[in-house]
Amino acid sequence: MSELDEFKATYFDECSELLNELEEQFTAIEEGDRNADRLNAVFRAIHSVKGGAGAFGFTGLVGFAHEFETLLDFVRNGKVEMSDEVAALCIRANDIVADFVAAARAGEELASDYGAEEKARFVALCNGSKSDEELEEDGEPMEEFDIDFTPVAVNLEADTASETEGWLVEFTPYRDLYARANDPLLLLRELAELGDVEIKVILKEIPALSDFEPFGVYCGWEILVPGADVTEQSVRDVFEFVDGDCDIKITRKTVSEAPPAADAGFDLDDDDLPSFADLANEIKPVAKPAEAPAQTTSEAGDAKNAAPVGVQSIRVDLDKVDRVVNMVGELVITQSMLTQQMDDNLKVHYQELVRGLEVLAQTTRGLQDSVMAIRAQPVKSVFSRMPRLVRELAGKTNKKIRLEMVGENTEIDKTVIEQLSDPLTHMIRNSADHGIESPEKRTAGRKPETGVIRLSAEQAGGNILIIVEDDGAGINRERVLQIARDRGVVGPDQQMTEEQIDNLIFAPGFSTADEVSDISGRGVGMDVVLSNIKKIGGSVHVRSWPGAGTRMTLRLPLTLAVLDVMLVTVGGCPYVIPLSSIVETMQCARADFGHMPTGGRVLQVRGEYVQVVDLATRFEMHTDIEEKNRFAVLCEAEGSVKIALIVDNIIGQQQVVIKSLEENFERIDGIAGGTILGDGNVALIVDVQGLRTATTHRNAA
Amino acid sequence: MRRMRVLTVDDSRTILAMLHHTLSGAGFEVLQAEDGQKGLEVLNTETVDVVITDINMPVMDGIEFIKNVRASGQHQSLPILILTTETSQEKRDLGREAGGTGWIVKPFDPEKLISVIRRVVH
Numbered sequence: 050m051s052e053l054d055e056f057k058a059t060y061f062d063e064c065s066e067l068l069n070e071l072e073e074q075f076t077a078i079e080e081g082d083r084n085a086d087r088l089n090a091v092f093r094a095i096h097s098v099k100g101g102a103g104a105f106g107f108t109g110l111v112g113f114a115h116e117f118e119t120l121l122d123f124v125r126n127g128k129v130e131m132s133d134e135v136a137a138l139c140i141r142a143n144d145i146v147a148d149f150v151a152a153a154r155a156g157e158e159l160a161s162d163y164g165a166e167e168k169a170r171f172v173a174l175c176n177g178s179k180s181d182e183e184l185e186e187d188g189e190p191m192e193e194f195d196i197d198f199t200p201v202a203v204n205l206e207a208d209t210a211s212e213t214e215g216w217l218v219e220f221t222p223y224r225d226l227y228a229r230a231n232d233p234l235l236l237l238r239e240l241a242e243l244g245d246v247e248i249k250v251i252l253k254e255i256p257a258l259s260d261f262e263p264f265g266v267y268c269g270w271e272i273l274v275p276g277a278d279v280t281e282q283s284v285r286d287v288f289e290f291v292d293g294d295c296d297i298k299i300t301r302k303t304v305s306e307a308p309p310a311a312d313a314g315f316d317l318d319d320d321d322l323p324s325f326a327d328l329a330n331e332i333k334p335v336a337k338p339a340e341a342p343a344q345t346t347s348e349a350g351d352a353k354n355a356a357p358v359g360v361q362s363i364r365v366d367l368d369k370v371d372r373v374v375n376m377v378g379e380l381v382i383t384q385s386m387l388t389q390q391m392d393d394n395l396k397v398h399y400q401e402l403v404r405g406l407e408v409l410a411q412t413t414r415g416l417q418d419s420v421m422a423i424r425a426q427p428v429k430s431v432f433s434r435m436p437r438l439v440r441e442l443a444g445k446t447n448k449k450i451r452l453e454m455v456g457e458n459t460e461i462d463k464t465v466i467e468q469l470s471d472p473l474t475h476m477i478r479n480s481a482d483h484g485i486e487s488p489e490k491r492t493a494g495r496k497p498e499t500g501v502i503r504l505s506a507e508q509a510g511g512n513i514l515i516i517v518e519d520d521g522a523g524i525n526r527e528r529v530l531q532i533a534r535d536r537g538v539v540g541p542d543q544q545m546t547e548e549q550i551d552n553l554i555f556a557p558g559f560s561t562a563d564e565v566s567d568i569s570g571r572g573v574g575m576d577v578v579l580s581n582i583k584k585i586g587g588s589v590h591v592r593s594w595p596g597a598g599t600r601m602t603l604r605l606p607l608t609l610a611v612l613d614v615m616l617v618t619v620g621g622c623p624y625v626i627p628l629s630s631i632v633e634t635m636q637c638a639r640a641d642f643g644h645m646p647t648g649g650r651v652l653q654v655r656g657e658y659v660q661v662v663d664l665a666t667r668f669e670m671h672t673d674i675e676e677k678n679r680f681a682v683l684c685e686a687e688g689s690v691k692i693a694l695i696v697d698n699i700i701g702q703q704q705v706v707i708k709s710l711e712e713n714f715e716r717i718d719g720i721a722g723g724t725i726l727g728d729g730n731v732a733l734i735v736d737v738q739g740l741r742t743a744t745t746h747r748n749a750a
Numbered sequence: 751m752r753r754m755r756v757l758t759v760d761d762s763r764t765i766l767a768m769l770h771h772t773l774s775g776a777g778f779e780v781l782q783a784e785d786g787q788k789g790l791e792v793l794n795t796e797t798v799d800v801v802i803t804d805i806n807m808p809v810m811d812g813i814e815f816i817k818n819v820r821a822s823g824q825h826q827s828l829p830i831l832i833l834t835t836e837t838s839q840e841k842r843d844l845g846r847e848a849g850g851t852g853w854i855v856k857p858f859d860p861e862k863l864i865s866v867i868r869r870v871v872h
Contacts, residue, residue, distance in 0.1 A: 052771060055767075056764060056767055056768055056771070059763050059764050059767045060763075060764035062763070063762060063763045063764050089808075090808065092806070093761065093806045093807065093808060096806045096835065097761060097762040097764075097806075099835060100762055100764075100765055100804075100835050100856050100857075101762055101764040101765065103835060103856055103857040104764065104765070104768060104856065104857035104858075105857075106857075227826075227827070228820070228826070228849060229830075229846060229849050229850060229851050230826065230827050230828055230829045230830060230849070230851045230870070231829075231851055231852075231870065232827070232870075232872070234872075235869060235870060235871075235872065236869075239868075239869055287869070289852070290851060290852035290853070290869070290870065293846070294846075364763070
């Protein structure tokens with residue numbers, strides 16, 4: 050990554066934070082909270098976006114942000130009132146800024162007139178706030194942003210410039226020059242860089258040493274800058290910062306001509322004049338001692354004040370954290386390997402070692418939790434993008450929708466958060482687009498005109514639940530089932546519970562069905578939701594109440610890296626089953642098996658029939674173990690649907706570090722990934738949900 | 751010779767990162783703070799040769815920051831450059847009145863930035 054790319058990455062990161070903050074602020078402003086702090090924060094955020102954009106030459110963004118910022122400046126100064134209308138304009142403008150940023154990030158250009166309408170309104174609002182007189186004075190009310198700081202030079206003598214052989218600079222500082230930490234010495238030094246300068250000091254009244262003030266001004270200078278190629282501007286530039294803090298006169302001079310300073314009539318001979326350096330040395334020691342003692346005392350005195358204030362934080366590349374996470378993963382493996390190798394015989398003889406291993410196990414666990422906490426982030430960063438989406442959708446569909454958000458501060462692993470944006474967008478879009486009815490329809494159905502979409506996040510054990518709920522029309526089950534049958538997703542005679550029908554919208558082959566989106570309103574983009582969520586080890590579950598609404602629940606792991614599992618063997622090979630999906634285990638000899646009319650095997654558990662999958666058959670492994678000695682592991686997949694997995698042996702529970710199969714090999718149905726066991730063997734992680742879906746479809750077909 | 755130390759005060763991480771890159775590339779030692787308040791804290795404990803500060807910042811803005819630095823009495827000859835997107839004379843005058851030494855307009859040109867610093871630092 051080049052340096053520029055790195056800066057850009059920082060900038061875009063910063064922008065998304067700023068835009069999220071703006072979204073929040075504007076939502077509050079829209080609701081009527083318009084205090085000065087909020088307006089200042091909004092102004093600063095736009096200002097920062099503009100500042101960075103300028104550095105990378107995103108001119109469209111700079112132009113728009115500049116006008117927006119000007120308006121915000123007027124608002125915070127009270128020159129323009131933040132009316133509801135202005136608030137609405139700002140919210141739209143914020144969306145436009147977000148679009149500009151997104152385009153810049155993608156390396157694209159937006160149309161040159163993008164946001165022109167809003168920009169024109171900013172200008173109109175700002176101009177409207179000024180009197181005509183003020184406008185006239187301003188001449189150009191909307192200042193160009195990217196003018197250079199060099200004052201525009203009007204060189205009246207440009208036509209004769211070639212004759213110029215040098216400049217005579219008469220320079221007398223005022224006291225204020227020192228007060229702003231400017232220093233004539235530096236100015237003279239800089240002039241000296243323009244050429245072989247002649248410097249003369251002009252002494253004014255030199256007081257007695259006792260009356261000498263460190264910041265007093267007791268002299269001026271005349272400097273002759275030779276060189277025909279030296280422009281007046283370059284001379285003026287030197288004095289740019291002290292303009293107003295000194296008398297400065299720059300006149301054209303030919304070097305051969307004696308500078309007027311010589312005949313200016315002060316009676317010291319040139320030779321007797323202190324040299325520029327001497328003078329500087331004379332002045333400096335006076336200034337410094339006065340300052341130095343003060344500094345020493347205060348340094349000592351302020352040392353205790355320098356203690357950190359509030360929570361301090363640093364920014365770290367995610368890569369670095371990932372490396373630590375990986376290493377902690379390896380540590381977990383090593384630790385569990387050591388524990389496994391500790392046989393009873395050793396335990397008796399090396400009690401110290403046993404204790405040490407226990408402490409190691411504890412510390413490892415703590416370390417792991419801490420590292421995971423580093424990557425945790427509030428879901429706010431994703432949630433905050435949703436109000437805009439809902440606003441847009443409501444506008445497009447002519448519906449009234451209110452978005453409620455709960456639990457924005459719930460934290461999830463950053464890698465999970467990044468994967469959350471697309472699924473959430475699709476879910477919200479579905480709710481707004483198809484779930485919520487038109488105001489007329491709602492009124493007819495005796496519902497409030499404004500539909501509500503509720504987005505919430507909460508932690509539930511080792512999982513995070515993200516729920517998108519709406520009070521819309523619900524799923525049209527008849528149509529969904531009809532289409533599922535037509536497409537062969539469900540067998541003609543297969544009976545489905547309401548819940549199973551609702552969940553059909555995620556079934557493969559269903560998501561592309563346009564009819565579904567037209568009629569039942571669900572289905573578009575649900576494949577994206579399901580595949581994205583599965584990728585990060587989560588699950589999606591939908592439940593709908595006709596006429597009353599729909600609820601979609603995302604269940605996500607807190608972290609992607611470490612999994613609590615049960616280690617089993619099948620055909621002599623180790624497999625692991627995520628502990629979170631296991632309900633119970635039993636020996637096959639004691640299990641109550643039966644057969645379905647379609648030929649599939651089922652297990653009866655407390656009056657409920659559960660599909661059976663023999664992992665040996667499924668993974669084409671050979672096993673010598675008698676059926677009665679094998680084990681059934683009862684697992685729960687999405688939507689409380691259970692499945693029984695038959696394995697040869699159950700070894701025990703442990704933690705494993707998940708390694709992606711896709712990254713290292715390729716995707717395999719029924720396998721969620723791999724892991725390295727304590728003894729160095731590789732075990733595959735069973736994908737319970739995948740096995741269930743595959744079985745359902747096989748049975749259905 | 752001791753390396754020259756620059757304190758940069760800005761609430762934009764992007765600008766801080768770019769300043770850091772440019773300045774450390776030119777051989778300066780760079781200290782950073784994200785607002786005026788933090789900038790003052792740094793000045794309380796560290797000795798720096800020059801300060802570059804933004805104007806628009808949360809908690810304590812650049813103008814307040816400069817006023818505070820000058821008011822402390824111990825940093826009267828510390829050059830403070832104002833880094834700003836503002837180009838209006840009015841804003842510059844505000845900065846100068848507070849005690850700012852000079853200014854740099856964002857986006858800054860690295861070479862110009864260095865030369866401006868050299869202009870105000872011994």
